[in-house]
Structure formats: structure tokens, C-alpha cells
Amino acid sequence: MKRKGLWLLLVAFLSVAVLAACGSEGNEEDTNSDSSGENAAEQESSQEEGNGEEAASDETYVIGATQIVEHPSLDAAYEGFQAAIKDAGLNVEYKFENAQDDQNNAITIANNFVADGVDLIFANSTPSAQSVLQATSDIPILFTSVTNAVDAGLVESNEQPGGNITGVIDLHPEAITNTIEFIENNFEGSTVGVIYDAGEANSVAQIEAVKEAIDGTSLSLAEATVGNSSEVQQAATSLVGEADVIYIVTDNTVVSALETVVGVAEEQDIPLIVGEPDSVARGGFAAYGFLYYDIGYRTGEMAVEILTGEKTPADFPVENPPNLDFYLNKSAAEAQGVEWDAAWEEEAELVEPAE
Template identity: 50%
Template sequence: MKRLMTLLTMVSMVLVLAACGTSSDAESNGGSSENGNEEQTFTVGISQIVEHPSLNRATEGFKEALLDAGLDVEFVEEIAQGDNNNNQMIAQKFVSDEVDLIFANSTPSAQSALNETSDIPVVFTSVTDPVGAELVESMEEPGGNVTGTADMHPETLPKTVELISDLDHETVGLIYNASEQNSVAQIESVKELAEENGLDTTESTVSSSSEVKQAAESLVGKADVFLVITDNTVVSALETMLMVGQDHNVPVVVSEHDSVKRGGFAAYGFDYFDIGFEAGEKAVEILKDGKSPSEIPAQYPQNLKLMINEEAAERMGVELSDEIKEEAELVTTEKDDE
């Protein structure tokens, strides 16, 4: 009996030691957030207002920044198809799913995300006026749970209107979706700048991409140049507006380089991949370094330059001076692979 009791005691001690060893291993291997021995998987919800090349490039840049940083990320991508109600439902879904971060690609997408959560970090891009859209308190000190990158450099519109004036145009045709807050803000700025440069403006509003061609045709004879701002509704139907410009020798000035490569005449702009990548770098600071969005300044595009499509200029009846050619990066229209 005594020998049996001794044996049972020894077995119990072995089991206790084994349990302690298992607990220690779990703390060292499973406690990855403290010791960094196990990689954490993050879920990032991507909300994009509509599909068009510029926004798609921004999303590509964002994802590449997170992957370049070595993060293990599951991306859940949703497209709102230009519908603000869909935007809101997408944001609600991400909050319900408790994603680790929301990437909002457009002003309406970012506003919807902010309306739904004050806890989940939100990083935006393709937002023209982050302060005016009430996403951040200031670019330097965002406050709250939102930060990101704007898609309008402070010098973009002034330089664009100056270019139009230098090319001896008189009346600028503007088409935009009046329900997009960033578009309304840009149109007001363009009108002020046009007046300062001795130019007139005429405008037409649309509510969907299917209305863009008709709106452009309504301005033929009234405008001798079109200016396409960063309005998602219009940019998603850019090709129809380019057709009108080519058919009637009305140059189509755009606001970002992707649209120049699609056939727009000229733009003072940047690559949307870059602002998406820069937004992704901010997401890395949040997910990897544990920073709050309120600590991370929002920023404007970093590389502003003039790009001109020589092929489009010829089709739209624009004669380019040697001075403009020297200033600009000259490209031709990118053809589809199909």
C-alpha cells in the first residue's frame, strides 16, 4: 500500500510538471502580441465607392504597402457601385464583422465608415478635402479614429486653370455629381480661379455615369474646353466624355495621370498608386506599431507634375508649344490588353 501511494505521488508530480511546461510554451509561443514570436493575422475591410482605374490603382498601392511591411492580412473588398446606401451597408458590415481596420477609398466611403464607428481605425485615400468633409480636424492633427491621404494637391487646381488660360481658352465646361461633397468644393474653387484668370465657366450636373455623355453634349458650343475634376461619377464614364471632346475639337483637361493615360489631354497630377501606398504606410503604423490614427498626420500627394497625352492633343485639335512640351511628361493613350 505504501509503495502504491508513492507511485501515485510520483505520477501526480510528473503530470503537474508537464502541465507547467505546456503553460510556459503557450505563453512564449502563443503570446505573440507581447513577444512577437507568432505572426498576427489582420482583417482589413476595403470600401471603394466605384470601380475605375484611378481608385483601383489606389487600392493596389494600399495593399502593396501592407504586404511590403510583412503583415499577414486578409483583405475583404467591397464596391458600392456609386451608391451611398451601399456605402453605409458596407461600413455596417465591417463594423459588425469587427475588422481590424477599414480602408475607405473615396470621400463618401470614408464618411460612411466614420458614421458607423469611432473605435475601428479608418484610413482613407482619394479624398479631396478631408477637413471640409469633416473626416479630420486638421491635416496635421487628425483627431479621432481617422487619417489618410488626400487626392488633391493644393496647387493642382490653380496650375490647371492657369494652363487652360495659357492655351487661350475662354469658357470652361464643368460636369459633376452635385451629391459628391468633394466635387462641389472643387467646382467652387474652379469658378473662383477661372474668374481670377479671366475665364468663364458653364456647367452641367449628373447623378449617374450614364448621364455623362449627354451632359457633355449639352455643353458643346458653350464651352471651348472641358475640365474633369476628381468626380468619381464622371471619371468612371470618362471615355464617353472623351468621345464628345474628340468629335467636337474640345480639349478634355483632367485632374490625375491615370485619366491622361486613358485619353485625357492633360493633367497636373500624380499616380493614385502612390497615394494608396502612402495610405497603406499609415495603416502599417496603426496595425504593426499600435499607433492611433489621431497621432498620424493626414497628407497631400507628394509628387505633382504635368502630364500631356500627345495623341489626345492631336485628336482634340490642340497645338502644343515647345515650352509646354519641355515642362510636361509626354505620354500616349494606353491600349487595353484585350
Template identity: 50%
Template sequence: MKKGLMEVMMLLFASMALLAGCASDASGDEKVTIGVTQIVEHPSLDAAFEGFKEALAENGYVEGENVTYDVQIAQGDMNNAQSIANNFVGDKVDLIFANATPSAQSALNATKDIPIIFTSVTDPVGANLVASFDEPGDNITGTSDTHPDAIPQTINFIVDELQPGKIGVIYNSGEQNSTVQVDVIKEVLGDTNVELVPVSVSTSAEVKQAAESLVGRVDAIYIPTDNTVVSALESVIDVAQKEDIPMFAGELDSVEAGAVAGSGFSYKDLGYETGEMAAQVLNGDKEPSDIPVSYPQSLKLVINKDAAEAQGLEIKDEWSDIAEFYEGD
């Protein structure tokens, strides 16, 4: 009896171990597909995606091993963005990473079931992506790329240090994130005698003409975090250098690219924070509705010395008290 009982118990333990091993193998072999929808290619959005992937890799989701990224660029076209989102739903991806406001809006239009984690969104509430920062929604959350003090810091610098009569701004009025920023600029300039001269574009091909239209009409140019305009930033830089019109920007990648100055943060860091959110969702630790929307906590004003010289602006020594200097490689 005892011998028979021991044999049965040994067989039972062996079976349990085999089942446990199979479960462990299944868990280890489980792979996920993340649909990446990005409205255009430009340095800030690309950096955010890199940070996103880095965070996921550090949380065990390694590209080529247990995660596949299906990356689709909409080339600035909302119809393309919607088609991309619809295709992701049809493919039943495990999560959608929406990089920029139009991409996030398209993703939310396409599904209320697949988790959506967004970044590079200026005003997620105004864009009707989330109900509030604290209570985003059933299947969506992410990070905003707008620090409340970013635009006021740069615009006040322009007003106080350059004392311009007029500031031009180039933006795509079809991008909700950009119209919000233009409204903020108007509010900041409300207590000054400086006039804002807005020029709207629909495509990146119109950006250079828009910049040329400001020649002789403004004393400085400000470029918000507008996907359409930033994707054609080089054409604005070209006009600014030829005409000695200092150009300022809403994020630091554009400062590195050739804007005189701007207030901002690292988009890679922002993407990293977004990736950590995605990892929590993929792990099953949290639902998107459990994760509040966040925005960058650090902010700095950076001045590109080479760009200032190229655009006819003399650097003042006292600016080192309020800004960091970028001098290129």
C-alpha cells in the same frame, strides 16, 4: 540536493521555452481582416488600392497568408456605401480602408471604434472626416489626393495657352470633393475674363448627355477628380473627339485614358503611403490619431499628344518647358 535543484531548473527552463514557442506561434498565426470600401471602380481608385496592398505586404501583411481583404464596391451609391460600412462593423473587421470621400464618410458614420484609413479624399476637413490635418481624430486618418497647386496649374495652362472664352466642368454636386474643386476653379478664374459653365450629374449614365450639352457653348472641358464622372470618362472623351473640344482632367490616369492634359501624381504612390499608415496601426505602433493626414508631395503637368491631336488641339514646342508628354504605349 544539487541534483534535484538542477532537475527543477531544467524543467523550469523547458517550460519557459515551450511557452515562448507557443506565444511565438500564436503571434505568427495571427490574421487580420481589412474591410475595403470603394465608391466606384475606376483606374485611379484601383491604383490606390494596389499601392495600399503593396505597402502592407512589404510590412509583413501578405494577402492570402495573414491578411484577408473584404472588397466591396458601392457602385456610386451612398446608400450602398453606408450598408457596406455597417456590415464591416457587424463583421468586426480589424481595419477599414476607405477609398474616396463618400466611402470614408460612410465608414465614420458607422464606427468610432474600428480604425479607418482613407485615401483619394479631396477635402477631409470640409467633408467632416477630420478636425485638422495635424490632429485627425480618434479612429481616422489617411491621405488626401489634392495638391494645393494641382487645379490652378491646369486651369492656368488652359487660360494662358488656349485663351478660351468659356470652360465647361462636369461634376456630381452630391460629391463634396467635387463641389470643393469647382469652387477652386471659380477662384482661379476670378481674375480672368473666362467664364465657367458648370453642368451637374447625379449618375454616370447622365455624363454623356452632360458632355453633349456643352457642345457649342464652351471652348474646353475640365473634369475634376469626380468619382461619378471619371467612371464614365470614355463618354466625355467620345464627345470631345467628335466635336474637337479639348478636355482636361484633374488626375493623370484620366490623361492616360484620353484627356489632353492634367496636373497630378501617381495614385498608386498615394495608396502606398496610405498602406504604410495602416501598417503602423495594425502593428500597434501608432493610433490613427497619432498620424497626420498627408497629401502628395510631387506634382507634374502631363500632356497626352495623341489625345490633343484627336481633339483638334495643336501641340506647341514650348510646352515641353512646362510639361511632360505622354505618347501612349
């Protein structure tokens, strides 16, 4: 009897415990069902907002950057371009290609960028821009280090470029006229020797502007043309005995081998006038120019607005360099037999020779 009673008591206790547990579990499930629905909605909403912010901040753009050759001016333009985009906070992956002063390479680079489906192409030089424009009419193109975008066939007009391309040119409207005026005032009656790549459209345009500026002055012109950088030294040597002053415009082929011209100028005591301050630092005596970093930076600002969808290339007129300054290298002047005029220092920025 005692064992049977104990057994019945144990069964009764277990039954009550099971019922209590079931009731508690049911109540907990109901409670979680109500709150979890709200929490899930809140979590989902919060996650969507977080994902939206993350998508906006983490979006990465791909830019193809093509450059006809590497030299300090073009390199500075590319640095400025990248700096503007970095300052805007955009995440960008760059595909940089140097054509090694070969137009065929420039064409191949352009076609590769199109095949890769990059978001924007930065064309740093006239040949690079021409190659890219031939390769695509869909991908946005921004150029700089281009002298005359209209004559190069890049845009219909500077004011209304149309199409998928625009940028910042590398010739200030007064640069060549100021340079010729400086030569006329200080080297009156001189023959000005120029060296340029006849196959580079921007160089041909500048030489035509030089001829116009010289017309009516006491100066005359002597020309030497090259097809690649290996011919530059020979071209410079050919001007010895004919040119009293050498003037190198912003020709990529010649500027990439500028040191060979500097060597001839110093050996023969011929003043060397150049087209931009980077070349002054490399041994040119004087230049009316601007910083290529600045025109690259402005082009980068354009890129930001295009990549973010605020504007298209057609919305930007082709721009000129923002300023024009006079640069002198006193050490180069001495090495080239130039009699220094202290009055020059009143308007010029003195440039230290590059190390």
C-alpha cells in the same frame, strides 16, 4: 533427487534475475526522473519561445476596404495601400466591397464591416469615408481619394484630425491653380466646361476652387451636373457649342464614365483637361496630378503603424499628395484638335494611351 535439485536450482536462478531486474528498473526510473525534469523544462521553455514567435509572425488582421466605384485611379490607390502592408510583412485578410456608385450601398457596406468587427477600415473616396464614419467611432478608419476632409465633415482639422479617422487627400494645393493657369496661357479667352456630381462633396469643393482660380482671368465657366454615371455623356454633349475646353476634376462619378466625355471631345475637337494621370492615359489631353498608387501606398504605411499598435489615427495629421507633376497625352491632343507646343515637353511627362 536429481529432479528436486534441478528444480531448486531453477527457482534460485529466477529469484536472482527478478531482483536484478527490479534494481535496474528502479535505477533507470530515478535517472529519468532527474533528467526528464530538466528536459521537460527546457522543452517547455523552447515551446513557449517558439509559440511566441509563431504568434507574432502568424497574427492575421482583417481590413474592410470600401470603394464608391471602380475606376483606374481608385483601383490604383487600393493597390498601393495593399502593397505597403505587404512590404511591411503583415498578414492581412481583406474584405473588399464596391458600392457601385450608390451611397445607400456604401452605408450598408460600412455597417457590415462594423458588424464583422474588422480591425481597420480603408475608405477609398469621400462618400465611402463619410459612410464609415457614421457607422463607427471605435474602429480605426483610414481614407484616401478624399479631396477636402474638413469640408466633408471627416475631421476637425487636417493638422489635428481627432477621433478614429485620418488619411491622405487626393488634391495637391497647387493642382487646380496650375491647371487654370495652363488653360489661360494656351487657350486665352476660353469658356471652360466642367462636369461634376453635385451630390459628391469632394467635387463641389473642387468646383469652388476652380471658380476662385478663374476669377480675374480671361476665362469663363460653364457647368453641367450629373447624379450618376449614366448621365455623363448627356452632360458632355450639353457643353458642345458652349465650352472651348472641358476640365474634368477628380469626380468619381464622371471619371468612372470618362470614355463618354473623351468621345465627345474627339468628335467636337474640344481639348479635354483632366485631374490625374490615369485619366490622361484614358484619353485626357493634359493634367496636373500625381499617382493614386502613391497616396494609397502612404495610407497603407499609416495602416501598418495603427494595426501594430504603434500609433492611432489621431496621431497622424491628414496628408497631401507628396508631389505634383504635369502629364500630357500627345495622341489625345491630336484627336481633340489641339495644336501641339513642343515647349510643353520640357516640363511634362508624356503618357501613352491605355490599351
